[in-house]
Amino acid sequence: MDESGNTARALELKQLRCLVAIVDTGSFTDAGRALGMSQAAVSRTLAGLESLLGVRLLIRTSRSVALTAAGVRALARARIVLAGTEEFVREATTGRTRVHIGHAWSAFGRHTTEFQRRWHEQHPATDLRLIRHNTPTGGLEEGLCDLAVIRAPIDLKPWSHARIGTEARYVAMATDDPWARRRGIRLDEIPTRALAIDRRTGTTALDLWPEQDRPRVEFTQDIDDWLAAIATGRCVGLTPQATAAQYRRDGITYRPLRGADPVTVHLIWHAHTTHPATHPAIALAAGLYREGRPGARLPG
DSSP states (O other), X not given: OOHHHHHHHHOOHHHXXXXXXXXXXXXXXXXXXXXXXXXXHHHHHHHHHHHHHTSOOEEEOSSOEEEOHHHHHHHHHHHHHHHHHHHHHHHHHHOOOEEEEXXXXXXXXXXXXXXXXXXXXXXXXXXXXXXXXXXXXXXXXXXXXXXEEEOSOOOOTTSEEEEEEEEOEEEEEETTSGGGGSSOEEGGGGGGSEEEEETTTOOOOGGGSOGGGOOEEEEESSHHHHHHHHHTTSOEEEEEHHHHHHOOOXXXXXXXXXXXXXXXXXXXXXXXXXXXXXXXXXXXXXXXXXXXXXXXXXXO
């Protein structure tokens, strides 16, 4: 282990608390009162921190204390570390108080706002965070979330998973495309056009068509790249209804795709680290998909 690693291992939280208390109270004496320590103990603790780091953090006079440049940086980081420590203790002793749900493109689609609203009403003690990460598992494999919304045709065997609903497929096209004047597009018409496909997280596979009758493909890297290619008019795209609901862009029109099976929506998570909020999230999301919203209009 290098020297910085040894320093980090030797660092004590009480040293960070002393630094913060001295600055916040304005003196070693008042910091001692706030921490339940003697003034001498505060001085020794700060001296230990400075010795460990090898830098001067505070300039002390008879009337005040002032931060050095290194002290300013250390104070900012100390506040972050202490806040994270408090959250760690709170979650470890009272249950997890925050759940991160990842997604590659569009969370719960048209149900996203209602999911957030009902979650806040039904589970006020558990903070909900939706994060977008452009990987097939929506950030779950990368450790960025507790569970993830998945629509792409990935191998589900490595994950615990639950089906929460299905979404109809839509065709995305430039607003001035002749198809935009129609109410729907048939699946067997798509091979007459170039098709934009996100090779990493998209839901469209060429096996939707017979091998001898497949469209020409333009591969894209993410949702923004996909939308940009379609807006130029050189491609069309196929996507679940969630994309049409959440990505309303000037120059893009969505129309229903006829003759194709819907896309299945799953929540996935690590079986060995199941978050306490997992099953409530599944129940809420599945309920919203069952309810649906008849007559909902999509952007055109």
